[in-house]
Amino acid sequence: AQTVTQSQPEMSVQEAETVTLSCTYDTSESDYYLFWYKQPPSRQMILVIRQEAYKQQNATENRFSVNFQKAAKSFSLKISDSQLGDAAMYFCAYRPPFTTSGTYKYIFGTGTRLKVLA
């Protein structure tokens, strides 16, 4: 069964500094999607960044970038120039390929609470 593990329940970063959130996953598939979602206190999950497993290049979205290590099944999120508005829960998620699983079920980790210190 596919699993997603986030081993850091909580992280803190000073404003304007850089922080890295860790995520590992387990799958026997070769093609899949990985995501980082942000959940602020309003509860609405918002997509931060997405990585397709067949792409070797690490995804980047402005201050957010990932380090995707397919062989190690690792997918970490780096936030540069941290801002107060980045404070939230961050969830790593995995989606298997449709063709083999017959479903687009997404599997989420337990989350990392990020605190940004002024």
Place this chain on the structure above:
Amino acid sequence: GAGVSQTPSNKVTEKGKYVELRCDPISGHTALYWYRQSLGQGPEFLIYFQGTGAADDSGLPNDRFFAVRPEGSVSTLKIQRTERGDSAVYLCASSPLPGNTGELFFGEGSRLTVL
């Protein structure tokens, strides 16, 4: 609407009562998901609809939970004989399919409290 809408935002009920939680997805999105999020946990998959049919209901914990999507748009999650352990935030998400981005669009959730 512009986004995924969930009602009610908060629901308090007594043990043993029946509740319905509603999700109105983004117009045109054929895929709809229900997830349950307990305090301090990540979202836990419940059920996935493709159109009107439940393509995967493997996450429903027991037969007290049921979901429908009769016209392929609005979905209702129904919980019978509620128990205190059902207390959680129930998240709904939609996605266009076949989508090549893989992104889920979430609502703000319905917080269910069973006393």
